[in-house]
Amino acid sequence: MMRPVMTGFVALLLSALCCLTAAQGRFPAPTEVRMADDGEDDEGSKAIVTWQAPSVAEIDGYMLGGYEVHLQQLGGLYLGRMAFSTTRPAKEWELVALLPDVEATEIQLGDVVPWRRYLARVTAVYAPAGEALQASEDDPLKLANRDVGRSAAAMSAAPVSPAGKTYNRKRTNVLVWVLGYSAIVLLTIYLARRREIYIRPIAGLEAVNDAIGRATEMGRPILYIAGLSGIGDIATIAAMLILGHLAKRTAAYETPLLVPCQDPIVMTVQREIVREAYLEAGKPQNYEPENIFFVTDSQFGYVAAVDGIMMREKPAANFYMGYFYAEALILAETGSASGAIQIAGTDADTQLPFFITACDYTLMGEELYAASAYLSRNPLLVAQLKGQDIGKIVIIAMLLLGAAAATLGAHYVDWEFVKSFVEWFEVQR
Amino acid sequence: MGELLRKLESIDRRWIYLVIFAAVVIPFLMNLKLPVGKHSPSTTAVHDYIEQLPPGSVIQMSFDYSPASMPELEPMAKAVVRHAFEENHRILAMTLHPQGALMIRRALDEVATDLNKEYGVDYVDVGFKPGGVAVILGMGRDIIRVFEDMDARGEKLSAMPMMRDVADYDDIALMIDFAANSLPLAWIGYAHERYGLQIAAGVTAVMATDLYPYWKSEQLVGLINGLKGAAEYEELVGAPGFGVLGMSSQSIAHLLIILFIIMGNIGYFVTRRASQNRT
Amino acid sequence: MIVQFFVPHAVGTQGYELLLQWARIVGAFALVLGIGSLFRTHWDKIRRRRPQYGYSAVTLLSFGLMVWAGIVYGTGEGGLGQRLTEMQNGTAFEWLFDNVQVPLDATMFSLLAFFIASAAYRTFRARNVEATLLLVTAVIVMLGRVPIGEMIYEKMPEVYEWIMQYPAVAGKRGILFGVALGSIATSLRIILGIERSHLGG
Numbered sequence: 001m002m003r004p005v006m007t008g009f010v011a012l013l014l015s016a017l018c019c020l021t022a023a024q025g026r027f028p029a030p031t032e033v034r035m036a037d038d039g040e041d042d043e044g045s046k047a048i049v050t051w052q053a054p055s056v057a058e059i060d061g062y063m064l065g066g067y068e069v070h071l072q073q074l075g076g077l078y079l080g081r082m083a084f085s086t087t088r089p090a091k092e093w094e095l096v097a098l099l100p101d102v103e104a105t106e107i108q109l110g111d112v113v114p115w116r117r118y119l120a121r122v123t124a125v126y127a128p129a130g131e132a133l134q135a136s137e138d139d140p141l142k143l144a145n146r147d148v149g150r151s152a153a154a155m156s157a158a159p160v161s162p163a164g165k166t167y168n169r170k171r172t173n174v175l176v177w178v179l180g181y182s183a184i185v186l187l188t189i190y191l192a193r194r195r196e197i198y199i200r201p202i203a204g205l206e207a208v209n210d211a212i213g214r215a216t217e218m219g220r221p222i223l224y225i226a227g228l229s230g231i232g233d234i235a236t237i238a239a240m241l242i243l244g245h246l247a248k249r250t251a252a253y254e255t256p257l258l259v260p261c262q263d264p265i266v267m268t269v270q271r272e273i274v275r276e277a278y279l280e281a282g283k284p285q286n287y288e289p290e291n292i293f294f295v296t297d298s299q300f301g302y303v304a305a306v307d308g309i310m311m312r313e314k315p316a317a318n319f320y321m322g323y324f325y326a327e328a329l330i331l332a333e334t335g336s337a338s339g340a341i342q343i344a345g346t347d348a349d350t351q352l353p354f355f356i357t358a359c360d361y362t363l364m365g366e367e368l369y370a371a372s373a374y375l376s377r378n379p380l381l382v383a384q385l386k387g388q389d390i391g392k393i394v395i396i397a398m399l400l401l402g403a404a405a406a407t408l409g410a411h412y413v414d415w416e417f418v419k420s421f422v423e424w425f426e427v428q429r
Numbered sequence: 430m431g432e433l434l435r436k437l438e439s440i441d442r443r444w445i446y447l448v449i450f451a452a453v454v455i456p457f458l459m460n461l462k463l464p465v466g467k468h469s470p471s472t473t474a475v476h477d478y479i480e481q482l483p484p485g486s487v488i489q490m491s492f493d494y495s496p497a498s499m500p501e502l503e504p505m506a507k508a509v510v511r512h513a514f515e516e517n518h519r520i521l522a523m524t525l526h527p528q529g530a531l532m533i534r535r536a537l538d539e540v541a542t543d544l545n546k547e548y549g550v551d552y553v554d555v556g557f558k559p560g561g562v563a564v565i566l567g568m569g570r571d572i573i574r575v576f577e578d579m580d581a582r583g584e585k586l587s588a589m590p591m592m593r594d595v596a597d598y599d600d601i602a603l604m605i606d607f608a609a610n611s612l613p614l615a616w617i618g619y620a621h622e623r624y625g626l627q628i629a630a631g632v633t634a635v636m637a638t639d640l641y642p643y644w645k646s647e648q649l650v651g652l653i654n655g656l657k658g659a660a661e662y663e664e665l666v667g668a669p670g671f672g673v674l675g676m677s678s679q680s681i682a683h684l685l686i687i688l689f690i691i692m693g694n695i696g697y698f699v700t701r702r703a704s705q706n707r708t
Numbered sequence: 709m710i711v712q713f714f715v716p717h718a719v720g721t722q723g724y725e726l727l728l729q730w731a732r733i734v735g736a737f738a739l740v741l742g743i744g745s746l747f748r749t750h751w752d753k754i755r756r757r758r759p760q761y762g763y764s765a766v767t768l769l770s771f772g773l774m775v776w777a778g779i780v781y782g783t784g785e786g787g788l789g790q791r792l793t794e795m796q797n798g799t800a801f802e803w804l805f806d807n808v809q810v811p812l813d814a815t816m817f818s819l820l821a822f823f824i825a826s827a828a829y830r831t832f833r834a835r836n837v838e839a840t841l842l843l844v845t846a847v848i849v850m851l852g853r854v855p856i857g858e859m860i861y862e863k864m865p866e867v868y869e870w871i872m873q874y875p876a877v878a879g880k881r882g883i884l885f886g887v888a889l890g891s892i893a894t895s896l897r898i899i900l901g902i903e904r905s906h907l908g909g
Binding site: 440442445446449450453463464465466467469470495496497498499500528531559560561562563566567570623634637638639641642645655657676679680681682683684685686687689690692693694697698 | 716718721724725728729732802805806809810811813814816817818821822824825826828829830832833834835843846847850851853854855856857858865866869872873876877880881
């Protein structure tokens with residue numbers, strides 16, 4: 001009994017398939033489908049598909065209305081034509097674009113994966129004469145029209161693998177500067193093993209011992225704020241390096257050190273630094289992790305809390321090291337009103353004037369980075385400052401030369417090398 | 430007399446606070462609107478850039494500020510939104526600041542309702558997206574995907590008529606960052622340098638010095654600088670509001686601060702002369 | 709970060725984005741540590757009845773209230789909260805945000821105006837030539853930013869613009885060069901292991 005039913009079902013399916021093929025065959029397909037890597041795209045995530053319109057635009061009362069573009073990702077990973085992995089499987093064909101536009105003959109696809117190979121196929125879509133093709137409102141890849149005819153899919157001839165560029169040649173000048181300057185710093189560090197290097201006195205850092213002494217005499221704590229930036233900011237790292245040196249000294253004098261934090265990651269690292277400093281100073285029993293605590297990550301919530309601590313606990317010395325925003329003056333003025341000795345250090349140039357007005361000592365810009373070297377007097381770290389100085393001299397020389405060349409090139413001479421010299425300083429995309 | 434002048438050097442700070450408080454509050458209560466004066470070239474540059482864009486251009490606005498800096502930044506944000514809508518441009522609003530989502534609603538929705546703009550057609554709010562630089566970079570490739578095809582109201586972005594024309598930064602005519610932090614530098618560093626997106630910034634006055642070099646080097650098309658910039662922009666679009674009103678308070682407060690500085694210096698010189706005479 | 713600057717390929721950018729995402733995930737987990745620290749610190753103060761422990765109680769209560777409003781009522785329209793309370797101005801969380809967080813934040817920020825006034829009064833003394841120059845520049849910038857400045861002297865805004873665009877930018881660039889060189893050098897000494905104190909060494 002089952003057998004005739006099955007046979008009938010298969011026959012029905014086959015006839016439906018035949019009808020579908022016939023229907024597809026009825027509508028002319030686009031020709032010359034080509035796929036290419038987008039040469040202007042450096043990322044390697046764009047490809048261009050082009051095609052020619054079918055020779056006949058109207059057939060059996062149906063007019064050509066637009067195109068559907070499908071993409072298939074083939075297996076393997078390719079660098080140019082060279083396969084360096086063949087294990088990755090191919091994916092199914094996927095509809096990637098619907099173009100309800102008769103004139104369209106090209107599309108840029110912006111979502112391809114570099115180093116994978118792709119094939120494209122384009123289907124011409126026909127709508128009853130007088131009716132325009134329209135994309136559905138809910139899904140731009142679906143047609144709103146119910147009655148449409150589709151041609152057979154025309155496929156691109158060869159697979160294409162978007163390559164992209166692995167190096168931006170226009171930025172060679174930046175690379176040269178970075179490598180050159182790094183070499184200078186490393187060289188000075190290497191040379192530091194041979195002779196001692198002079199480091200000019202920095203008043204703010206000379207005052208650190210006075211501040212600790214004052215706090216110890218008064219029996220009040222020291223407040224340390226490592227900026228309001230995250231762990232990814234080099235200023236925060238510099239501030240934590242200073243905290244390490246400071247904690248060693250406060251541990252020796254048994255002066256409490258309060259560190260309210262705005263970032264939980266910074267808090268965790270600071271706890272570790274202070275714990276280690278107390279251990280090194282031989283006073284691990286005096287280390288209190290509760291003194292390094294998280295307050296809030298809200299900028300002004302943090303400021304309110306720290307201001308409160310300043311007015312209630314009356315620390316003898318306040319340290320503001322790291323990157324600060326608009327809260328700088330609010331903190332420093334409150335600290336000043338509480339009568340604490342205040343030492344600040346920041347590379348946030350907009351906040352420097354506020355710290356200079358309200359604090360006793362201020363480390364400006366790079367002095368913040370130099371502080372760790374200064375406090376430790378480690379010759380290798382001090383040598384790095386020498387490297388920075390050499391870097392600065394080179395920059396000053398280049399500024400003078402560049403300004404002279406730009407002025408010459410703009411007003412007086414028409415020499416090619418002068419122009420190229422000026423252009424060499426530009427950072428291009 | 431000499432004693433009185435010497436006292437000028439050490440006025441209790443609480444008196445200063447009280448006078449400044451009065452100087453800020455009284456103009457507000459009196460609704461005093463002083464003329465704004467000449468417009469800064471950096472503010473006019475933003476205005477002119479928006480003017481010359483073809484109608485229907487998509488302007489992206491990132492409202493990267495919190496309630497704390499709202500009084501300074503909201504007036505300029507509202508003025509720029511008004512200008513963009515009046516020029517028939519479309520707005521893609523977003524924020525990289527967690528508290529910015531409510532700032533968008535305050536600055537954008539009111540003006541949009543006022544000018545009968547339709548959501549999804551004339552403006553879209555994609556809300557807050559955590560990730561900072563990752564978001565800026567991702568939007569350079571596919572804006573809808575970065576926001577997981579969902580706006581701040583939970584609706585599908587790809588179904589909105591406006592978003593059909595917005596795939597990546599190539600479809601954005603201008604990006605304006607209203608910020609009280611260093612995010613404009615991230616927008617310049619990643620969106621402008623990498624993808625060539627044109628960027629303008631509206632920032633608090635204290636941040637403006639940070640950004641002037643970028644305007645000079647043409648990495649910013651313009652810069653709206655603090656409450657003064659906001660007041661200028663309000664005048665440029667012919668809708669004087671909170672910016673112009675706030676400038677009156679600022680004018681008087683600045684004058685008073687200068688007065689305090691002069692008084693402090695008189696006290697300082699009198700004290701110095703007295704001590705020189707003694708020696 | 710440095711790789712994606714020189715490598716325009718999507719692999720460079722996506723690798724960088726992946727690292728940033730990891731950083732976010734680590735940051736989210738670290739927040740748990742932060743909140744733990746907040747709770748321990750304040751709970752300890754309350755338990756031991758330390759001086760002014762009332763503030764700690766207020767902190768913990770406010771924290772609990774905001775968390776409760778956020779989790780139960782959410783921030784979106786049509787959320788559970790709105791259905792429960794039918795509040796006109798959105799959810800309870802939004803109400804707390806608009807009426808507690810916004811004014812508190814704005815209050816703290818506005819303190820700047822008072823502090824700037826008192827700091828300027830205390831500091832700007834014409835002690836020597838440099839201090840006098842600083843004082844005069846500050847006065848010009850303050851006047852240049854407000855309409856009254858223009859009433860006093862017509863070209864005040866232009867002088868202000870000139871100061872902001874040339875001397876200020878020059879000084880700023882000088883500091884920036886130092887900062888950039890310093891940060892590269894600091895990064896190098898951390899990468900090369902010369903500086904270890906941030907790792908507790």
